[in-house]
Amino acid sequence: MSILVICLVFTSIITNTLSLTQEQENDRITALPGQPEVAFSQFSGYITVHKKQGRALFYWLVEAAAPNPLLKPLVLWLNGGPGCSSIAYGASEEIGPFRINKNASSLSLNQYSWNKEANILFLESPAGVGFSYTNTSSNLKDSGDKRTASDALKFLKRWMSRFPQYKYREFYISGESYAGHYVPQLAQKIHNYNKNHHDPIINLKGFIVGNAVTDNKYDNIGTVEYWWTHSIISDTTYKTIKNSCNFTSPKYNEKCDNAINYAWNHEFGEIDQYSIYTPSCNKSSGNVTLSRLKNTLVRRRVSGYDPCVERRAEKYYNRPEVQHAMHANYTRIPYKWTACSDDLLENWKDSQFSMLPTYKKLIAAGYRIWVFSGDTDSVVPVTATRLSLSHLNLTVKTRWYPWYINGQVGGWTEEYDGLTFATVRGAGHEVPLFQPERGYLLFESFLAGKNLPRS
Amino acid sequence: MSILVICLVFTSIITNTLSLTQEQENDRITALPGQPEVAFSQFSGYITVHKKQGRALFYWLVEAAAPNPLLKPLVLWLNGGPGCSSIAYGASEEIGPFRINKNASSLSLNQYSWNKEANILFLESPAGVGFSYTNTSSNLKDSGDKRTASDALKFLKRWMSRFPQYKYREFYISGESYAGHYVPQLAQKIHNYNKNHHDPIINLKGFIVGNAVTDNKYDNIGTVEYWWTHSIISDTTYKTIKNSCNFTSPKYNEKCDNAINYAWNHEFGEIDQYSIYTPSCNKSSGNVTLSRLKNTLVRRRVSGYDPCVERRAEKYYNRPEVQHAMHANYTRIPYKWTACSDDLLENWKDSQFSMLPTYKKLIAAGYRIWVFSGDTDSVVPVTATRLSLSHLNLTVKTRWYPWYINGQVGGWTEEYDGLTFATVRGAGHEVPLFQPERGYLLFESFLAGKNLPRS
Numbered sequence: 001m002s003i004l005v006i007c008l009v010f011t012s013i014i015t016n017t018l019s020l021t022q023e024q025e026n027d028r029i030t031a032l033p034g035q036p037e038v039a040f041s042q043f044s045g046y047i048t049v050h051k052k053q054g055r056a057l058f059y060w061l062v063e064a065a066a067p068n069p070l071l072k073p074l075v076l077w078l079n080g081g082p083g084c085s086s087i088a089y090g091a092s093e094e095i096g097p098f099r100i101n102k103n104a105s106s107l108s109l110n111q112y113s114w115n116k117e118a119n120i121l122f123l124e125s126p127a128g129v130g131f132s133y134t135n136t137s138s139n140l141k142d143s144g145d146k147r148t149a150s151d152a153l154k155f156l157k158r159w160m161s162r163f164p165q166y167k168y169r170e171f172y173i174s175g176e177s178y179a180g181h182y183v184p185q186l187a188q189k190i191h192n193y194n195k196n197h198h199d200p201i202i203n204l205k206g207f208i209v210g211n212a213v214t215d216n217k218y219d220n221i222g223t224v225e226y227w228w229t230h231s232i233i234s235d236t237t238y239k240t241i242k243n244s245c246n247f248t249s250p251k252y253n254e255k256c257d258n259a260i261n262y263a264w265n266h267e268f269g270e271i272d273q274y275s276i277y278t279p280s281c282n283k284s285s286g287n288v289t290l291s292r293l294k295n296t297l298v299r300r301r302v303s304g305y306d307p308c309v310e311r312r313a314e315k316y317y318n319r320p321e322v323q324h325a326m327h328a329n330y331t332r333i334p335y336k337w338t339a340c341s342d343d344l345l346e347n348w349k350d351s352q353f354s355m356l357p358t359y360k361k362l363i364a365a366g367y368r369i370w371v372f373s374g375d376t377d378s379v380v381p382v383t384a385t386r387l388s389l390s391h392l393n394l395t396v397k398t399r400w401y402p403w404y405i406n407g408q409v410g411g412w413t414e415e416y417d418g419l420t421f422a423t424v425r426g427a428g429h430e431v432p433l434f435q436p437e438r439g440y441l442l443f444e445s446f447l448a449g450k451n452l453p454r455s
Numbered sequence: 456m457s458i459l460v461i462c463l464v465f466t467s468i469i470t471n472t473l474s475l476t477q478e479q480e481n482d483r484i485t486a487l488p489g490q491p492e493v494a495f496s497q498f499s500g501y502i503t504v505h506k507k508q509g510r511a512l513f514y515w516l517v518e519a520a521a522p523n524p525l526l527k528p529l530v531l532w533l534n535g536g537p538g539c540s541s542i543a544y545g546a547s548e549e550i551g552p553f554r555i556n557k558n559a560s561s562l563s564l565n566q567y568s569w570n571k572e573a574n575i576l577f578l579e580s581p582a583g584v585g586f587s588y589t590n591t592s593s594n595l596k597d598s599g600d601k602r603t604a605s606d607a608l609k610f611l612k613r614w615m616s617r618f619p620q621y622k623y624r625e626f627y628i629s630g631e632s633y634a635g636h637y638v639p640q641l642a643q644k645i646h647n648y649n650k651n652h653h654d655p656i657i658n659l660k661g662f663i664v665g666n667a668v669t670d671n672k673y674d675n676i677g678t679v680e681y682w683w684t685h686s687i688i689s690d691t692t693y694k695t696i697k698n699s700c701n702f703t704s705p706k707y708n709e710k711c712d713n714a715i716n717y718a719w720n721h722e723f724g725e726i727d728q729y730s731i732y733t734p735s736c737n738k739s740s741g742n743v744t745l746s747r748l749k750n751t752l753v754r755r756r757v758s759g760y761d762p763c764v765e766r767r768a769e770k771y772y773n774r775p776e777v778q779h780a781m782h783a784n785y786t787r788i789p790y791k792w793t794a795c796s797d798d799l800l801e802n803w804k805d806s807q808f809s810m811l812p813t814y815k816k817l818i819a820a821g822y823r824i825w826v827f828s829g830d831t832d833s834v835v836p837v838t839a840t841r842l843s844l845s846h847l848n849l850t851v852k853t854r855w856y857p858w859y860i861n862g863q864v865g866g867w868t869e870e871y872d873g874l875t876f877a878t879v880r881g882a883g884h885e886v887p888l889f890q891p892e893r894g895y896l897l898f899e900s901f902l903a904g905k906n907l908p909r910s
Contacts, residue, residue: 226684229838230684231828231830231841231866231867231878235841236851236855267857268857269856269857269867270864271864276880277881279863386686399689400689400690400722401722402722402723402725409725409735412686412689412722425731426732
């Protein structure tokens with residue numbers, strides 16, 4: 001090779017590196033409005049996933065707080081809905097470094113932020129969620145599981161071009177609720193992609209999901225069981241649902257439909273279905289009329305999560321200075337940033353009936369897979385998850401036992417060949433919101449590949 | 456009638472009244488050590504129920520705090536076990552006017568004391584419980600449901616001779632746990648007694664029981680259901696118990712026994728089984744090895760209630776000045792006052808298999824009957840009670856609905872022809888301890904004979 005060629009190649013490498021660095025630097029968050037001082041870096045911005053249709057996904061990377069984030073794995077977090085924002089929930093109420101204060105103009109630190117252990121990548125997925133947008137408005141009406149997964153894979157590849165230091169890094173996917181679909185689906189996409197490429201830059205090691213939608217039939221049966229055993233519904237309604245509902249068919253018969261509607265309208269009452277023993281947020285404070293969970297029982301009436309906390313996020317992330325600091329919404333999306341998109345939820349096109357076949361494939365491929373469940377959630381309850389997982393017919397490796405934190409039972413766990421199941425005692429749908437310390441220990445143990453402590 | 460005779464009769468009435476008053480006055484509690492000032496009267500002392508065997512029952516009457524206690528009903532409170540003290544639990548942790556402070560030497564007021572609505576009579580029952588004693592030591596080994604009920608009836612008749620102002624007063628019985636036996640059994644005793652006497656001084660109107668042992672078979676089935684749906688036990692244990700336990704037989708087969716033992720020893724963990732989501736008291740703080748509930752699942756491992764609070768009661772009521780103020784233990788019982796008597800529990804002789812036939816008779820007799828259930832108790836759980844009551848096959852009068860207090864769901868309720876069932880959301884085994892305000896509203900509604908509020 002001539003010196004000229006060598007020099008040209010060298011120059012090109014330098015230029016690329018410089019422009020890469022510049023691209024990253026453009027996404028750096030100097031500081032969020034009202035943010036306390038922190039010892040970690042943050043980046044956020046857009047990755048285009050479909051040029052022609054103008055779909056771009058918004059991300060927020062919170063690097064690990066530890067001395068050297070380069071040695072820590074990368075963890076993607078996804079919220080469910082479908083249509084809910086990982087920034088509204090995951091980042092701001094659950095595992096993120098900040099909590100939005102009551103005034104919705106300042107932030108405080110979350111002692112149990114998962115970025116103490118890993119670099120956390122919050123993704124607003126699919127397009128139409130939060131700051132993620134599409135220039136093709138029909139995209140809001142024809143989104144579904146499939147596009148969500150393929151856009152997410154595109155996102156990851158392109159994001160790693162912008163952040164090449166994360167290529168080949170240990171990578172995990174995490175999420176909750178309807179992300180019980182997204183997470184294993186994306187894992188499988190990556191798995192297939194890696195199999196067909198000689199240089200697998202996405203070094204997927206496994207995934208962890210909480211209160212996860214898993215199998216329509218078993219989830220629904222388990223949910224009705226939960227309602228009765230937690231005294232939410234009457235004997236009459238329980239019996240009618242059990243005798244008349246066929247949860248394998250996509251449409252329910254009238255008798256089943258009526259019984260479920262009766263339960264919603266006359267029996268449930270204004271409890272927080274996502275955390276049945278905590279006081280529910282003042283009724284007038286949020287829109288609690290729409291469903292945020294497809295593929296579970298018909299017409300879930302209450303939006304759930306904590307509408308009081310949601311409202312703070314909806315104030316904070318709509319502030320122009322916040323959007324400016326996050327490099328968000330520079331295309332001027334014609335609607336406000338919301339915690340969940342009802343458009344997406346109501347028009348969800350394709351939804352996998354059961355994730356169990358996907359689990360089977362990923363278990364066979366040897367990924368680390370953990371499923372957890374906050375046991376005071378009535379929306380995707382622990383009975384639903386247990387019933388669903390039991391149909392994987394896995395061999396028990398470590399028998400059911402209570403795990404401990406600070407001398408108290410944090411929950412129960414059982415390790416199967418290829419999957420670990422754990423409950424979190426007294427936690428609602430959003431485990432890290434209701435039991436932050438227990439949720440954090442769970443995440444730590446997952447990352448370390450260690451069973452939860454017996455004392 | 457001659458003047459002489461009239462005079463003699465008159466003198467005798469005066470003498471009787473005077474001596475009656477004196478007898479009551481002897482029982483008056485001037486003030487308990489460390490007690491805050493109060494505007495109601497208290498009495499305590501002994502009523503002999505079996506002279507020959509030397510059985511005497513200890514009572515504590517807390518009169519209604521309202522301006523005129525004479526207009527308020529009389530409510531008897533009984534704790535379960537069998538062998539546990541109504542003073543240790545009912546009076547000191549639940550519905551009584553005082554709470555024992557941490558130092559175990561002073562008392563503070565309970566804002567939700569039931570004596571705001573009624574005159575509350577705490578009875579230590581049967582002999583051998585708390586301050587109640589027997590001079591026939593074999594009595595501690597041959598107590599059972601039958602003697603408990605007949606001694607309690609004798610107690611009531613003799614107590615009313617000492618407190619004649621309570622004769623013909625509206626009278627209710629209340630209690631929890633194993634008092635699910637005592638309460639309806641005593642109600643039936645009174646009912647039968649009243650039928651056979653022309654002057655029924657005990658004006659029984661009804662009863663109310665919480666987390667009540669009701670029917671061995673259905674309670675046990677419902678309890679195992681609760682364990683699984685509340686994630687306390689494994690799928691394996693659940694299936695083994697369901698398939699191998701025959702809860703109609705008094706002795707369990709080995710497979711069933713082993714499965715239950717395995718659950719206790721390896722699966723439950725150190726949760727507070729009487730309130731599964733609250734932190735449990737420090738292990739070293741109490742004797743948690745013995746059972747306090749017969750006739751439910753074999754060998755309950757944990758004594759339950761709150762051993763931390765129990766310990767305070769065991770300090771306070773053993774203080775000589777407290778016993779003096781209460782006119783207790785003047786016969787110098789050769790053992791310490793304890794919250795529960797393990798002797799009685801372990802040697803309980805006769806126990807009714809099912810209370811359902813008794814319920815049927817009392818319902819037919821038209822008494823006001825309420826059954827309530829704190830829904831986070833795993834010992835006599837809500838699923839057990841619901842399953843048991845469902846076998847009464849009662850007609851629904853007011854369909855299942857959520858009841859409210861301070862804008863929050865306090866629980867759910869359903870009114871049947873002859874019985875009202877109500878749950879208390881987020882309450883453990885001792886409802887008034889864990890949810891005092893909700894428990895108080897329940898009691899108020901029961902006394903008023905009104906359904907729980909719909910908003």
